[in-house]
Amino acid sequence: MNELLKELYQEIILDHGKEPRNFGECEIHNKSAHGHNPLCGDKVSLTLFVDDDDIIKDIKFSGEGCAISVASASLMTEKLKGKKLSFAEDMFKDFTDLVKGSEESLSIIDEDDSLYALKGVKDFPMRVKCATLAWHTFKNALKE
Amino acid sequence: MNELLKELYQEIILDHGKEPRNFGECEIHNKSAHGHNPLCGDKVSLTLFVDDDDIIKDIKFSGEGCAISVASASLMTEKLKGKKLSFAEDMFKDFTDLVKGSEESLSIIDEDDSLYALKGVKDFPMRVKCATLAWHTFKNALKE
């Protein structure tokens, strides 16, 4: 089996791709956004509940997409739930750097991080948009 | 002096270019047209009087242009005055063939013809439009 593919499709990715966590819609939410990738038609809808202290109390997503985009969304929700918005923003930067191959500039994500599993995307540049779709949608939800 | 230029600018061309014959407007005319070359802005206006027997009784031109376009117009008016329209149409075909370099297909114009002096145009393809401007204007005048 090809190494690049193994890197890209690690067990955790395939797992989250098939059985996404936090799938659905938050019962109470005060932020939301729809995202889509115009190149392939993939979609994601994100709902969030952010409390007065800027803590993400709840976050869920739904939509259709490839394993990479679904796994990325799933891992993102896991990662951000309970975190401060400011941390989430830093994470956004790190994550986009990671999948674009700028590993040297990471400040939070390290090899033990679940998000690190998406590192293999860097060798498939046209898939970066799949991996970042949920994250950009998250950014847009905050802008509301 | 370069041979191609000598061919192009024969005495008769320079002469007609500087002192065009039949310059002006026919006192009585029943056909007319304006022509211009959009590539350089050169213009020609043509007036004709054609009688009931389809004889070109009078033909004059005015306008501004390069030596080739003015000489061609001048020589055309000389050539067509007193001729039948059908002859003029044949001449049109012959003349455009001549300046485009299809000498083998000439049926009327021969080496003794004054129009033959414009043969050198064939080596300057971008000047064909200069040489044929008056003739196309003539064609348009007949369409009226």
Next chain:
Amino acid sequence: MNKDKTLHKDIRKDFPILSKKILKTKDLVYFDTAASAQKPQVVIDELNQFYESHYSNVSRGVHTLSVESTLRYEDARKKVQNFINAKSENEIIFTKSATESINLVAQTFYDKYMSAGDEIILSLMEHHSNLIPWYFLRDKYGVVIKFANITESGEIDVNHFESLITPKTKIAALTHLSNVYGSKIDEKVSSICKRNNVAILLDGCQSAAHLKIDVQKLECDFFVFSGHKTYGPSGIGVLYGKENLLNEMPPYQGGGGMIGEVTTNKVSFAELPAKYEAGTPAIAEAHGLGIAIDYMNNIGIENIINHEEELTKYAYEKISELDFVKIYGDGDNRNSIISFNIENIHSHEVSSFLDVEGIAVRAGHHCCQPLMKHLGVNSTSRLSFGMYNTIEEVDIFINALIKCKEFFIK
């Protein structure tokens, strides 16, 4: 050139990119010709030659290089004219792409012949490039768009199409060859349009390099295609339009080269084809397209068609044997294009997997979102053939597809 069945073996040598290795080890299997065709060496060489020895702007100067460029540019127009059997070279307009050609027709046809409430017929399988220019008319001017249904086999439902026509229908814009199904339009559609006085634009993006085109036999009013899908360079497209229509319609873009006389108050326009070619055109690209057409003619359009038919048939059969694959549309009336999905595997995964095997296929909505919706999917994978593909490549593809399924569905 060799015209027998092994023809494609020799042809492959003409396309330098085909000897590329993907990821340094895998032979390239290029099954994405419908997105863009690869270029034969002769086209690449002629671009070279053009810039090295003959280049300058066209139509304006009187110097030697200007002559050499202009002759080549206008020669290309004649080659296109012959290629699609147009009556006059005035009917051939060079644009930047088929997309631009359609935008040009939509705007200027509307300007001349339509007003609010008039109707346009499209089909559910049109490419976005043959949708959005018409949507603009709807959203700006209030014309009405109707969509012809698509049958299960992937063709326009001709009866439904005919039923959409009313006295207000002015034009139908339809794909000549579907970029998703590979299906060719039913010839009846043109006659129906003719009979009802409806103009018809055929989007020939997918047909120009894969069928014999005769715009007179097709009875179409407009025909568009792109150079880059026809073995020519990027950056050049073609619009064919009937001379009387192009004469009557207003110009599209304004600028140098398309004018007659200009004052501060007024402008008159150049004759065809210059009228529709504002600004410095894609000079070398037009020449390159002309050379690509020469190349196709040398190989022989019939030979290309036969070869691609064989490939398509073989691939369709082989893929049909895989029970985990769904093909869209059926096997008849299919030309060089097969769209499919593997159950439970997204087209992106399929394409990335195949890529690593050296195989280039397209994944996505193929700029046909309404059709995807109609099919109930977000995206499909698509393989599409050019004259250079081989049966062996299809076998490689089939094996890879099986491996792909095994990789993702354990």
Next chain:
Amino acid sequence: MNKDKTLHKDIRKDFPILSKKILKTKDLVYFDTAASAQKPQVVIDELNQFYESHYSNVSRGVHTLSVESTLRYEDARKKVQNFINAKSENEIIFTKSATESINLVAQTFYDKYMSAGDEIILSLMEHHSNLIPWYFLRDKYGVVIKFANITESGEIDVNHFESLITPKTKIAALTHLSNVYGSKIDEKVSSICKRNNVAILLDGCQSAAHLKIDVQKLECDFFVFSGHKTYGPSGIGVLYGKENLLNEMPPYQGGGGMIGEVTTNKVSFAELPAKYEAGTPAIAEAHGLGIAIDYMNNIGIENIINHEEELTKYAYEKISELDFVKIYGDGDNRNSIISFNIENIHSHEVSSFLDVEGIAVRAGHHCCQPLMKHLGVNSTSRLSFGMYNTIEEVDIFINALIKCKEFFIK
């Protein structure tokens, strides 16, 4: 690379066409760069390379070739961004030509910001490509066009320009560098526009390869230029627009690549820059333009400017010494372009005569008919320089001009 005064000697070797013989015997003296620039070998080679090893369609597929093409295409955008110092690559739209860029702005700026009775300011020396797109607005929608006068020296009369502004003035579209006079626009014009809340489009066709461009310093809202005049391939143009304007204005052409979501009823549009790039773009051409920009940067824009200044000054002085020649405009503020007439000899004769001597100059109205009228002529001859021209070539030209006069006026 060698940056001293003999720089042009080495540069010439980079341009293969310059070793061409005209009529088999005469060295080519190419003085028609304002119409289109010749291409350095590296640009030609890279086009080659692109088609031979990396080509496919961009932005859509996920396979290797699609990646390789897309990276190159987007890289070119960044190079253009840096070349003109735009704030964001979203402000760089690839078009087919400067002419298309202007058409795009005229239509979409009108759609968003103007209505009947609003005013546009142009100047009497605009190129048809910066006239007709605005005439279309006048003739279609009833906007008003005003023309700024041109001074004897060949520049916009700034006071007159300012006097034309009213509360209804929405945009001024002006040449950054005149293609007839070679004069650069007075910087005051931009500040006047800023002060009066008038948007400004600069037509940079003639400046992009001959001045240092900084769109932020220029304070322009739009800046357009063509690849082919900038040592790049034909078939590619650039539109720079301020991001907020491009975001607010509607799209221009519709088609693949510029959409967000499409149903049969609705369409949403892609983000910048894709929003304005409908259809398959000029892929290889964009890459080629990027390489041309690299090439210019390597030589050094300052070096190019200095060299062309020297040439222009020398040529202006030499031609001024010929009492039978009239030059249009004066000697200050003149960049690489000199338009002239020989008394009583039509520019066509001059150009044909020079052509036979191997010298390519432009003859005609230079797509500036209103300016020709203002000058009281039908046409002029024009010599224009590129980085590859030399003082020796100017001397050859001067000698030929004298012979030309003797030939026609005995």
